[in-house]
Amino acid sequence: MSAVDVQGVYKVFGHKADAAVEMLRQGRARDEVAEATNTVPAVIDASFSIERGEIFVVMGLSGSGKSTLVRCLNLMHPPTAGTVSIDGRDLMSLSAQELRRMRAEKISMVFQHFGLFPHRTVLENAGWGLEVRKVDLVERNRRAAEALELVGLKGWESSYPGELSGGMQQRVGLARALATDADVLLMDEAFSALDPLIRSEMQEQLVSLQQDLQKTIVFITHDLNEAMFLGDRIAIMKDGRIVQIGTTEDILQAPADDYVRSFVQDVDRSRVLTAGSVMEEPLAKILVREGPKAALRHMRERQTSGLLVVDKKRRLVGAALDDDVIAAIQRGEHSLDSIVSTGVATVSPETPLADCLIPSAESRLPLAVVEDGKLLGVIPRVTLLTALGRPNGNSEDGAAASSAAAEDTPATDDTTGTEV
Amino acid sequence: MPLETYRIPVGTWVDTAVDWMTDNLEWLFDAISSFLSALISTLESVLLWPPAFVLVLIVAAIAFAVKGWRFGLFTAVSFSLIAMMGLWREAMSTLSLVLVASFVAVVIGVPLGILAARNERFSSMMRPVLDLMQTMPSLVYLIPAIVFFGIGKVPGVVATVVFAMPPAVRLTELGLRQVDAEVVEAGEAFGAPPLKILTRVQVPLALPTIMAGVNQVIMLALSMVVIAGMVGAGGLGAVVFRGVTRLDVGLGFEGGLSVVIMAVFLDRVTAAFGQKASKRVSH
Ligand SMILES: Nc1ncnc2c1ncn2[C@@H]1O[C@H](COP(=O)(O)OP(=O)(O)O)[C@@H](O)[C@H]1O
Ligand SMILES: [Mg+2]
Numbered sequence: 001m002s003a004v005d006v007q008g009v010y011k012v013f014g015h016k017a018d019a020a021v022e023m024l025r026q027g028r029a030r031d032e033v034a035e036a037t038n039t040v041p042a043v044i045d046a047s048f049s050i051e052r053g054e055i056f057v058v059m060g061l062s063g064s065g066k067s068t069l070v071r072c073l074n075l076m077h078p079p080t081a082g083t084v085s086i087d088g089r090d091l092m093s094l095s096a097q098e099l100r101r102m103r104a105e106k107i108s109m110v111f112q113h114f115g116l117f118p119h120r121t122v123l124e125n126a127g128w129g130l131e132v133r134k135v136d137l138v139e140r141n142r143r144a145a146e147a148l149e150l151v152g153l154k155g156w157e158s159s160y161p162g163e164l165s166g167g168m169q170q171r172v173g174l175a176r177a178l179a180t181d182a183d184v185l186l187m188d189e190a191f192s193a194l195d196p197l198i199r200s201e202m203q204e205q206l207v208s209l210q211q212d213l214q215k216t217i218v219f220i221t222h223d224l225n226e227a228m229f230l231g232d233r234i235a236i237m238k239d240g241r242i243v244q245i246g247t248t249e250d251i252l253q254a255p256a257d258d259y260v261r262s263f264v265q266d267v268d269r270s271r272v273l274t275a276g277s278v279m280e281e282p283l284a285k286i287l288v289r290e291g292p293k294a295a296l297r298h299m300r301e302r303q304t305s306g307l308l309v310v311d312k313k314r315r316l317v318g319a320a321l322d323d324d325v326i327a328a329i330q331r332g333e334h335s336l337d338s339i340v341s342t343g344v345a346t347v348s349p350e351t352p353l354a355d356c357l358i359p360s361a362e363s364r365l366p367l368a369v370v371e372d373g374k375l376l377g378v379i380p381r382v383t384l385l386t387a388l389g390r391p392n393g394n395s396e397d398g399a400a401a402s403s404a405a406a407e408d409t410p411a412t413d414d415t416t417g418t419e420v
Numbered sequence: 421m422p423l424e425t426y427r428i429p430v431g432t433w434v435d436t437a438v439d440w441m442t443d444n445l446e447w448l449f450d451a452i453s454s455f456l457s458a459l460i461s462t463l464e465s466v467l468l469w470p471p472a473f474v475l476v477l478i479v480a481a482i483a484f485a486v487k488g489w490r491f492g493l494f495t496a497v498s499f500s501l502i503a504m505m506g507l508w509r510e511a512m513s514t515l516s517l518v519l520v521a522s523f524v525a526v527v528i529g530v531p532l533g534i535l536a537a538r539n540e541r542f543s544s545m546m547r548p549v550l551d552l553m554q555t556m557p558s559l560v561y562l563i564p565a566i567v568f569f570g571i572g573k574v575p576g577v578v579a580t581v582v583f584a585m586p587p588a589v590r591l592t593e594l595g596l597r598q599v600d601a602e603v604v605e606a607g608e609a610f611g612a613p614p615l616k617i618l619t620r621v622q623v624p625l626a627l628p629t630i631m632a633g634v635n636q637v638i639m640l641a642l643s644m645v646v647i648a649g650m651v652g653a654g655g656l657g658a659v660v661f662r663g664v665t666r667l668d669v670g671l672g673f674e675g676g677l678s679v680v681i682m683a684v685f686l687d688r689v690t691a692a693f694g695q696k697a698s699k700r701v702s703h
Contacts, residue, residue, distance in 0.1 A: 076608055095575060104611030115606035118700045119624045129610040180610065 001088045002049035003216035004056075004184060009046045009082030011068050014039030017080045030239050042068035044240040046082070052183070053214040057227040059263075060237030066220045069237070070186050073218060074107045075099055086184060089254040104133045108177035112167045113191040116161040121184075123157035125172050127182065128182035132256030147179035148172070150209065152213055167198035174206075178213070183197050188220045203229055224263055228272050236260050249277040266355075269390050275348025275356055278387040287338050292328040295320050295336060303407060306365045308375060309340050316375040318342045319365050346370040347379075353388055360384050439566055456574045463516040472488040475512075476659065482684065486692040498681040505674045507659060514655035517573060517645045517681060522638045528584040529637065530630065533592025534618070536640035543593065550586040558583050558644055562651055576653025580644040587636035595629025596622050628698030635690040642683050656682075657681045 012020045016037040020367035023033045030041050042065045050056040058066050073075040073084055075091050079215050084091045086106055094102060098157055108129060115126050124131075127144035135143070145157060151171040161169050170190060191199045203226060210217065221227050227234045235245045236259075244256035252273060255261040263338040283310040286295050295307055305322040318340035328339045347356050349371055356379060366378035442449075467475065476499045484492025502511045536543040563583050565575035599622050607617035623630070649657010656675050663672025 074609060078603065100611035100612070100613060103609060107609075109606070109609035111602045111606060113600070113602050115600070115602040115609075117603060117606070117621060117625075128606075128612075131617065132610050132612045176606075176610075186609075 001287065002085075003052040003054070003087060004050040004218065005083075005085040006049070006073070007047050007083045007085075009069070009072055009079045009084060010041070011043040011065075011072055011077055012037075012039045012041045012080045021081045030241075041240050043072060043079070046072075046242050048235060048245055049241065050216055050218065052216050053081075053210075054232045055210060055217045055219055055230050057221060057231030057234045058237060058242075059221055059227040059234055061225065063220060064237040065240040066237055067188050070188050070218055070220050073184075073186055074103055074109065100132075102209055104129055104180060105116060106182050107184040107186060108180050108182035110170070110173045110185065110187040110190040111178050112192055114161070114166075114173045115195075116169055116172055118161055120160075121157065122153065122159050122161065122172050123166070125161060126175040126179050128176055129182075135336070143181075144175070144179050144314060147175040149179060151175045151205070165198075166194050167202060170202060171205075178209075183216055184215045185215045185219060186220075189222070190219070191226065192221065192223070199226075206230065224267060225272075228267070236263065246397050248272060252275075256263045260270070270354035270357070271352050273353045273387055275347045275351040275353065275367070275369050275379060276376070278353065278383055279349070280383060282308055282366070282368075282375060282378040284366070284378075285375065286320065286336070287312060288340070290336070291334050292325050292336060292339070293319075295325045296322075298328065299325070303338065305385050307369055308365065308378065309336060314375055315373045316346065316368055316370050319344045321364070327375060344368050349376060353384060356384055432648055440471055442568060452578070453569050456524075456577050457572075459520050460516055460573050463512055463520060467512040468509065472508045473500070476500050476503065479685065482689060486598065486689050491688060494575045495685055498684070502678045502681055505678065507656065507674060507678045510654070510656050510659050510675075511678050511682060514642075514645055514649070514657065514679070516639045517577055517580065517648070517653060518686070519696065521584060521645065522640045524577070525581045525585040525637050525641065526588050526634055528581070529588025529633070530592045533630075533633075534587040534596060534623075536593040537622075546589060546593075550589055553582060554586045558647055561626065561644075562648065568572070571652040573653050575659075576629060576645060576648030576651070579648055580641050583644045584637045584640035586655060587633045587640065587657035588630075589633075591633025591636070592626065592630050594628075595626030595633075598629065599625045611677045625701050628694050628701060631690065631694035631697050635687065635694060638686050639683065640692055642679065642686065646679055 008026065010021045012018075012024075014020065014037065016039055019031050020037040020039040020041055022037065024041060024044055028036075031043055033039070044065075046069055048056070058069060060066050061393060068077055072079045073086075075084070078092070086102065091099065091102065117128065119130075123141060123144050126148050127140045130140040130143060145154075148157060148171075150152060151174050153168065153171050153175060154169070156164065161172060164172065168296055170193075172191070177187075191202050201266060206217075206361075207230065217230075219227075219230055221230075231248065233245060233247055233253055235242045236251070236256075237243070238259050244260050246252060246254075251260060252264050252267065252269065255264055284298070284302045284304045284306065286298050288309050288311050289398070295409045298307055299305065299322055307320045309320050311317055320336055324339040324341070325336075328336070333339075344365060345359040346368045347359060349369055356367055360379065360381050366380040367374045367384070368378055382387070456493055462677055470478075476496055479499050480492045480496035484494035532546065536546050558579075561579035562575065565579040565582075570574040603625065604617060604621060607621045612620070645653065645655065646657040646660060648659040649655045649659070652658075656679050659675035660672055660679070662668065663670075663675055
């Protein structure tokens with residue numbers, strides 16, 4: 001059971017919303033339907049499920065329907081059609097009171113301009129969800145203070161929001177959302193109003209909080225770098241429709257259409273793509289016990305002048321180069337032990353491609369991608385250069401590149417972000 | 421052909437409606453009348469119960485508390501002047517009319533404003549009514565008020581309520597609409613029921629604007645009560661009216677000066693409450 005499940009959701013603003021949905025279902029264009037029915041189709045046929053602990057990012061231009069979509073998830077905008085379930089419970093079937101309970105306990109929200117109550121202290125702000133739930137004052141204050149501590153605002157409890165900087169205000173917003181212990185966090189452009197530096201600080205804090213808390217987060221942004229930094233998966237919206245859902249790599253390597261391509265073309269691929277996402281199956285490798293003669297045969301078959309040497313648990317031992325192998329055969333040795341050189345250039349799967357360039361240039365062999373001593377794959381120089389030099393990424397080798405998990409995506413140090 | 425030949429008897433229609441109301445709604449007018457006169461006479465006797473100087477001290481203390489010693493001193497001096505002009509009784513009578521009328525206007529006006537802020541249709545219905553209430557010459561309200569409630573303080577208060585209420589409605593609506601939509605959403609997003617959002621979020625944040633409305637209500641009420649004084653509501657209005665009819669400039673001036681003194685006090689005090697409210701929300 002998914003934490004959040006959205007099936008065929010439409011949200012149309014206007015009196016003839018139902019007629020508009022009917023027309024959209026028949027495949028009529030959004031503009032045409034909007035004109036004919038005098039409505040605004042803000043979300044059109046959205047379907048996706050989000051797993052527990054996942055950060056699901058919704059990205060798109062202003063007006064593409066992101067805010068509306070996220071408000072469909074707690075029914076602040078009840079969908080015109082379709083279903084929204086949280087933990088398998090269909091929200092549309094809830095009574096007004098049950099729905100309020102759901103909002104107080106299961107789903108909480110963080111707002112773009114913080115949405116703090118200026119007339120309440122930081123502590124009272126953080127405790128709002130608990131107050132709504134009628135948790136008694138002592139318990140409420142304890143949990144609110146706990147949430148504030150979690151976001152690094154210990155000591156500010158009795159201040160008023162207006163006395164805090166933007167970043168701190170949004171921390172209050174985050175604390176308010178965390179204090180209720182809700183499983184699902186809806187964050188509508190939560191960091192968009194912050195300065196670039198504060199913003200990346202908040203992004204990092206969210207990621208580190210998430211490591212402990214494992215919330216299910218729906219994060220709205222119009223900033224691709226933010227989306228890629230935070231998102232386990234990214235949904236890209238255009239004119240009310242979701243045009244692609246995938247990991248950062250999926251979207252970079254195989255953009256669904258020109259719209260998505262235009263988004264990703266400005267991305268600094270060398271920072272976003274990781275070694276793990278472009279590495280290939282190591283063909284030129286040999287087990288250490290196979291010996292020099294086998295090594296020579298491998299090299300001839302693969303037409304290469306060096307092999308990576310692994311043990312039988314696939315741990316990287318080193319490299320064997322052709323001259324050394326031939327010398328060993330001439331000396332009549334039966335083991336590779338004496339000739340294995342340990343100076344193999346290695347990177348971890350999380351290493352951004354930008355940091356692979358120098359090791360790759362300095363190494364005779366393909367870069368070895370190693371995790372916990374194990375050889376996961378290799379990056380031949382051509383692969384590296386191809387991955388970096390393909391701004392419009394039509395993916396011939398997308399399959400090899402799609403295995404990496406998105407949480408390995410490194411921080412981009414371009415804090416201004418790509419405004420789209 | 422002159423349009424005048426087609427005389428539309430708007431006046432006759434209004435008369436008919438008023439006649440019907442006096443015939444059929446007498447019980448309602450009686451109830452309102454006895455409620456208001458009880459309120460007025462209680463307040464008046466409370467205000468007149470202590471010797472004038474005691475009340476002057478109390479009023480000055482309020483002035484001091486809200487705006488500091490200069491305003492406190494000014495109030496002490498100016499209210500003493502009222503008493504020493506021999507107009508204390510009339511002034512307290514006017515004050516009680518103003519307070520009762522303002523209280524009723526706020527009690528009716530603020531909820532109407534809340535309704536208007538929440539309901540687009542009600543809001544657009546209210547708007548022309550409020551315009552009418554504000555632009556109609558204030559004396560006109562006295563006529564039906566006298567028809568329904570006779571001569572005296574009650575019709576004065578009723579006319580004053582009608583005349584002074586619009587700012588309470590308007591500024592309550594405005595204040596609520598000005599509350600940041602995201603802040604209200606934040607209330608909703610955590611599952612707060614509408615009433616809680618209204619009382620804990622919207623009204624506190626709209627309070628400075630609502631208080632500005634209350635301030636205007638009180639000032640309008642004061643001006644109307646003086647007019648009402650001319651037709652039997654008594655108080656300072658009657659003093660002014662006597663000055664006018666007898667061409668007694670001195671008496672008219674004393675009455676007018678007392679009105680000004682009370683206006684300054686009421687204005688500054690309610691404005692100070694408004695400032696306090698806005699300080700609370702703009703932290
Ligand atoms: N309450 C509303 N009534 C009518 N139209 C709306 C409403 N909210 C949003 N819209 C329209 O829906 C579309 C999507 O808006 P929104 O979800 O706010 O986009 P985004 O958050 O991606 O900028 C826009 O065309 C917007 O004008
Ligand atoms: Mg938005």
